[in-house]
Amino acid sequence: MSDHRRRTRILATLGPATDAPGVLDALLQAGVNAVRLNFSHGDPADQAARAQAVREAAQRAGVEVGILADLPGPKIRVERFAEGRVALVAGARFDLVASVDAPPGTQHEVGVSYLGLPGDLAPGDVLMLDDGMVQLRVERIQGPRIVTVVLNDCVLSDRKGLNKLGGGLSLGALTERDRELIAVAAGIGVDFIAVSFCRNAADMDEARAIARSHGSDAAMVSKVERAEAIENLGEVIDASDVVMVARGDLGVEIGDAELPGLQKKIIRESLARGKVVITATQMLQSMVDSPMPTRAEVLDVANAVIDGTDAVMLSAETAAGSFPVRAVEAMARICVGAERQFAHDTDFEAAQRNLERADQAIAMAAMFLSEHIGVRAIVAMTESGGTARYLSRYRSGAPIYAFSRHDGARRRMTLMRDVFPMGYDSRGQTALDAARGSVRALVEAGLLSVGERVVFTSGQHMETHGATNTLRLLKVGEQGHAEGLGEL
Template sequence: MRSTKIVATLGPSTDDEAKLRRTLGAGVDVVRLNFSHGRADDHRIRAEAVRRHADALGRDIGVLCDLQGPKIRVESFVAGHAELIEGASFALDTEMAPDAGTARVVGCAYQALPQDVRVGDTLLLNDGAIVLRVQAVAGSRVDTEVVVGGILGDRKGINRQGGGLSAAALTDKDRADILHAVALGADFIAVSFPREAEDMLEARRLVMQAGGRAQLIAKIERAEALQNLEAIIEASDGVMVARGDLGVEIGDAELPGWQKRIIWAARERNRMVITATQMMESMISSPIPTRAEVLDVANAVMDGTDAVMLSAETATGRFPVKVIEAVARVCIGAEASLYLRPEPIQRRPDVHFQRTDEAIAMATAWTANQMHAKAIIALTESGATALLMSRTDTRIPIYALTQHEGTRRRMSLCRGVYPIAFVPSRLDTLAPVREAVSCLEERGAVAVGDRVLITKGDFTGPGGTNAMKIVSVGEVPAEFPNVGTPPLS
């Protein structure tokens, strides 16, 4: 069984109904709708198609809506592109016509650029492929010297080396898109370019005001976000290591270490984490990945990421089904190597639990490892207990049994957690425990004699888990006389 989840971006390559179903069936856990492209209706149609095919496949597949964020990019060129020559002069002008760019000057969609840069600053265009050094700033115009030249196309991104651009994380378009995401039933909303916790808190207020329940993912792609990393994580439900813009701003040499630190910090704070950008870039046009890409995905898995994300590989690539199959193989192989270690990674011994459900979750994960249990069952309302258990290397599959479809879809992003639809016949007896074990038996996940650990609570609602039960399959009595069994957590 694969523990690490796969996020796949939808686009023209997956719009064909048959291809979409094959792509989802190959192992997609969460689909990404990129709000930087397409109309609201396009995203709604794709989300409805995913729900329809997920039902047919008998799976819970989450929907992640990725907000565009501020447009920090050049405008367009007369010829569709321009060649910038090393040593030549080149200017960015915020007041220039948006389609009049040449090899000497181009418009800029980011109006605050002249206020944000100083002489001597380095600007990185097109993910760092073009390097400019600022020579002068006057009015709406930023004059630069081309340090590293090349072909610059329309609408390519701009970064300032070291960060420092003042653009707000949420634009008017993003605020409108949050309403669209809530309306189509998004399970996750990714916020682009947050600089501080308040960016995430504002997004959460907008989601709640719209009546949504989507979990918020902070995309860590600004240098400033690293300075406020812990606070941003605390204000979010998960984070994304967005290696494109982040790598441009902080430099390639710093990126691997920060990837590991972000993953560790998210897990330490009981948050989910996605690793993204160019995971299988060559498979946009090739049916097989490079060895470097295989190692990249495997290292993210070994670092503890909950999910790996594919962008153009599935949205516009030629082989969306093959790339999902390739990522799934690599994840399984990496997990097998990881779990060969004699002892699992556990929480630091000096950590003090503040919540009962966290204490139960950690105790269950540790006990399951020591007893070589076959499975862990979390009878859950919100999915919180399953998430908490997955923050340690339990090695044991965690089955999140819940009647709530939204909870199951949100658990689709959580490493090592397998959501299952489950409605017990009664809540005031041992029925939930017995029926939960039977549910796994019917799926072939456990057999008679296997040991199973179950978490549950004394009352319904999030955070109610306060008990762990150890049972052996085939030995769960129909009912204990005069002893009531609490309802689900």
């Protein structure tokens, strides 16, 4: 009972390395809470098969596992080269051709996927290709042709991504392909849909409307990776259920030096606005080829945890790496170590005032109680998972056990820090019956012992969305039953 249960969630990307027999089961055993399907790769049939495999593995393991579909978005890429790659020399001229009939690339030019690119550029702009490994300065625009000078000796190969330093490309977030893939994701029954390169609230609202029109109640994830999203950060967060700090493209657009401070700001703003936040990209990158992370990677993950991120993400480490299970084990180990370091320093003086919703107020009261009178756990009966999310925004010493009868709601809680989703059907029960039943389930699972106190939140009327308005302080009795100590 004294063992520290990891509070930070692990999101792992699936790919060829996880398709081998037994790997998925091992990943869940190692601590994966949710998986990412990268819709930039593979076809819909591949993704559907992986999703099915996840559902089956989760059932075997007896755990809740969320599935996130990550849309490709309008990633601007150079087209293919005649020889697959070219070596570029600093000071040389190199042209980008924004035309459907651009010839295969050579030492002197290559086509680009975004035909509107010339209209977004001006002389002096710097373009970053292949995550900044290739840097070009725009000299002039000649119709569809962008004349640039190469700034560094480098190699450029087929289909590498292109960003503009400082942002400012007018490309919308959702492509026609993205719209089709939202329908695919809805059909698969994913729990989260991530919108790549979103710029503002309108991008998120459009993606949500498309998902709902296809019958999906997936949580919407904004990937903050464009300079425009930083300028509109507040509205982007408010329009999202989950926010992802997508450090790859963001670092290219705004510069590496600005990235650490921005990561902290995005995490802080997301928590303050009551949203779930994921920190992603190259967290344990060396483990693609190495069985051990570097010290710098350990510190990077730990810092994100200490800053309050709900989840940390693995990309190529699990999708294509040589040590996918070890990467998850390392991530889990680092998270637990970091969580032991921070004090439970919930600052209620800095907490939000003038709460508009009863469930937010109940969540704050529950956390205040848990901090000041000492309880073993917080137990929340929830229909949609909203109460659990509000509870998890306050950092507490007590784990949050969130009981819901809805499979989808439980899976959408898998990315919330401190939250342990559990199944419970409260239909036909009074709130007090549900309190007793859920506490008994925790005792039977070995998560509570006789004499321990819990804070219990629910609605007076069960099965009602957004109706949490009751808080009880309970003690576990001799028979494993909940005994009332008080009610608010």
